[in-house]
Amino acid sequence: MPWPPLRDALVGDEPYGAPQLDVPVQLNTNENPYGPSPAAADDVAAAVREAALGLNRYPDREFSALRRGLTDYLNSDGGRDLTPDMVWAANGSNEVMMQILQAFGGPGRTALSFAPTYAMYPEYARNSLTEWVAARREDDFSLDLDxxxxxxxxxxxxxxxxxxxxxxxGTALPPEAVSMLCEAAGNGLVVIDEAYGEFRRDGVPSALELIDTHRNLVVTRTMSKAFALAGARLGYLAARQEVVDAIRIVRLPYHLSAVTQATALAALRHAPELLGRVADLRIERDSTVEWLRDQGCAVADSDANFVLFGTFADRHAVWQALLDAGVLIRETGPEGWLRVSVGTGEEMAAFRAALTDVIATHPPTTVKETR
Known part of the structure; x- marks a missing residue:
């Protein structure tokens, strides 16, 4: 046996993660660039202090108050008569997804997605000993429903x-695609990951609206993005109660600390303020899409707080040239494409100025539309 005695499936693998580099403009991890206000931060601090006085005791392992708060929020953003026993939370949507595959995946079972898709999904499958299958999306990143x-x-x-x-x-699924998948899956779960759901364009519905129609539908969300709470690590889901109860079997004891629960509850009390910049980010996103197209780039229509654009013969050279100019974006997606998170107006102006210089020597190779 080799040392250390790592599982065979993990030998040669590297930890997942985007580059963490100290540069002036960081637009690579899809964070909300607008942090909590001093008032919201004060409320979080007060809530954490109160929780700290009881840290000698274990937290509420069912996090009942937080589930009620998340339920109220989801019912205001697409949910239909959700109840707290239909809501579950964990340390980031990553842990939520891991718990789903621990409960419903495993040896002899398959997890399916359609690439390009979130790079962590195959790692969730690997870690839960679930077979991973990635089919392909169409050239415009949509699904061929048939x-x-x-x-x-x-x-x-x-x-x-x-x-x-x-x-x-950044592309969203139409409701008919969600319903089709739920019907085709039979007793399999269909997990719609709405980590960026709050950024969807007007008229784009949430899959939350379909939970009362499909018993096998799970919708996941996070407070990391729209709520500007990436540092708190709080993800959650909505599903039928029997699905939530099954997930409770695999959760670790007291997996949500009292501090995490207090922080999330305080953030929910300030939801209107924390979500108040979402509209600004949508506007900045849409203007970025149009600007990139004007530069001759292919751009995917986005309902998220990031934009995928390309294509470049040597995307790494473009990425490196932007980094040299103090702008960090993400080298991800299909070959030739790059992704930029939507930042503040000043950050996006810096990105546009830097990319204008870069594409003078590294022009895009296609202007194919992906609307």
Whole structure:
């Protein structure tokens, strides 16, 4: 046995993570560039202090107050009569997803997605000993519903994982696609990952609206993005109660600390303020899409707080040239594409200025539309 005695499936793998570099403009991890206000921060601090006085005791392992708060919020953003026993939370949507695959995946079971998709999904499958299958999206990053239905019926996966808006493309799924997948999956779960759901354009519905229609539908969210709470690590889901109860079997004891619960509850009390800059970020996103197209780039329509653009013969050279100019974006997605998070107006102006200089020597190779 080698040392250290790492599982064979992990040998040669590297930890997941975007580059963490100290540069003036950081637009690579899809964070909300507008942090909490001093008033919100004071409320969080007061809530954490109160929780700290009881840190000698274990926290509420069912986090009842937080589930009520999340339920109220979800019912205001697409949910239909959700109740607290239909809501679950964990340390970031990453842990939520891991718990889903621990409960419903495993040896002899399959998880399916359609690439390009979130790069962590195959790692969740690997870590839960679940077989991973990634089919392909169409050239415009949409799903061919007939092909998708046929594949789901053929494979009968235990879990279908699909972000909407999709990461890294930003494209959202129409309700008919969600319903089709739920119907084709039979008793398999369909997990719609709405980590960027609050950034969707007007008229784009949330899959939350369909939970009362499909018993196998799970919708996940996070407070990291729109709530500007990436440092708190709080993700959550909504599903039928029997699904939530099954996930409770695999959760670790007291997995949500009292401090995390207090922080999230304080953030929910300030939801209107914390979400107040979402509209500004949507406007900045849409103007970025149009500007990139004017530069001759192919750009995917985005319902998220990031934009995928390309294509470049040597995308790493473009990425490096931007980094040399003090602008960090993400080298991800299909070959030739890059992704930029939507930042403040000043940050996006710096990105546009830097990219204008870069594409003078590294012009895009296509102007194909992906609307």
């Amino acid at each position: 092909k998708a239905r046929q594949l789901v019926q053929e494979l009968q996966p235990a879990v279908v994982l699909l972000p909407s808006p999709n990461n890294p493309t």
